Amino acid sequence: MPDSWTFAVARDDLGRTTLAETSTPALVDGEALLRVDRVGLTANNVTYAVLGESMRYWQFFPGEPRGLGPEWGLPPLWGFAEVVESTVAGVDKGQRVYGYLPPAGHLVVRPDRVDSTGFRDATEHRADLPSPYNAYRSVTGDAAYRADQEDLLILFRPLFFTSFMLADQVADNGFYRADQLILSSASSKTAYAAAFELHGRGPGIVGLTSPGNVAFTESLGCYDTVLTYDAVEDLGTKSSVYLDLSGAPDTRAALRARLGDHLVRDIAVGLTNRIPNADAAGEVFFAPVQMRKRRQDWGRDGLDERFAEAWKRFAAVAGQWLDVRAGAGPEDLRRAWLEVLDGRTPPRVGQVVQL
Incomplete structure (x- = not known):
């Protein structure tokens, strides 16, 4: 029986959408199940879809395993998810992470390089895709995280x-x-x-x-x-x-x-x-590309520290420039997608959807 859902857009017509009932697969050893919780929609997500073929963004979350045909694509989103099941030590049930997520109820990941800051998804089809998109940051090990700034993090x-x-x-x-x-x-x-x-x-x-x-x-x-x-x-x-x-x-x-x-x-x-x-x-x-250069120059921790410092400066003022428009559920996700796609979201408004 379907126990989850997936939102997809037609690759050749981003205004044509579908909401499909899908099933969450049983985990095998080495996997964890994330429940997609709260995500944002900006012009950036439209960019991922526009460049889905040329920059391989469609490959992050392929539709075929979810029962969707090749004409459908899952535009990647950024936001927070919760670990609801895990077979991997150090990735615990109830852990909250920030990262690259599908427009769907759930995501199965294969956590690798697990440490206090989070993990990377080592699922085979993501192995040769740009590595920054495969990182999931645990909120307890993220210097940039504040609970009262989650929507800012989602959108910005x-x-x-x-x-x-x-x-x-x-x-x-x-x-x-x-x-x-x-x-x-x-x-x-x-x-x-x-x-x-x-x-x-x-x-x-x-x-x-x-x-x-x-x-x-x-x-x-x-x-x-x-x-x-x-x-x-x-x-x-x-x-x-x-x-x-x-x-x-x-x-x-x-x-x-x-x-x-x-x-x-x-x-x-x-x-x-x-x-x-x-x-x-x-x-x-x-x-x-610039990130790889700076990791060589500064090391991973050095880059993380500089980013966190810059983020804190920005977040201190960015909240004054943003009005969050919050939706709830898959239908609001579809509505927000179409509004952003059509350019109907004012620059001061940020679209966030609780799923």
Whole structure:
């Protein structure tokens, strides 16, 4: 009998969805069962689906073992889960973990490298996928965790990790000797978290956004200048780095026309309007690459400590910039997915679903 559920989207039409009754498999030795508890939905999750094939995001949680055909994909989510059954020492029933989760009631994992900070999922089909997505952090061993900040962690932590590593790469390269850093989708969480990290450290920070988001973006206080997309002529001719989080071809073309040789770097960071931007950009930023460099430079503990310190600074102010919209159950998960997919979630709103 079905005892769980799975939410999936059509790979070729992300607005077509299904909620399927599924069964939780019996564990074998070396496995643990997680109950997915509380998750968030942001434009980041849409990015995973848009790039599901090219960046292998569909492979993390394949639908076929859940009885879903190959036309369906499970967009990965970030959030908290609880261990409800375990055959692995050190992974205990009732343990609460943060990590990469399917839009489903349960997830079977094969914990490896178990220690006080959590574990990694060594399930075979995830072995050659980017390792940061396979880590599950125990709340009792996580320097960044506070119980009263769970929703902030759900909505911001994966984005802030990207933002933190992006800012670190820019600083690590001497800000590319630029006089200004230009961020598109400036009202998005990933953009303004990066701006928060970069503000006051060197070059001026310019945010590009739509007219309706100017007031919100200015209120954040982490941009020196906020411009609408049709006002790029006001950028002047300073040497500039473009950190593109929107993927909008018209914006890139306008910036190149305005800045010419003064555009010293054009870096694709992600996308929020479902237009892949990697091919048109000069280069692509991928957070795990900079993370691997810093693990070599600082060690795992050193990176964790720096991230936790940066997160605490950010979390102290980010709560003022966010209104959490909380849903409950799979149907609200579907509703939240469609709202975020269609761009109907205001920048100040964060979608969280209790499952």
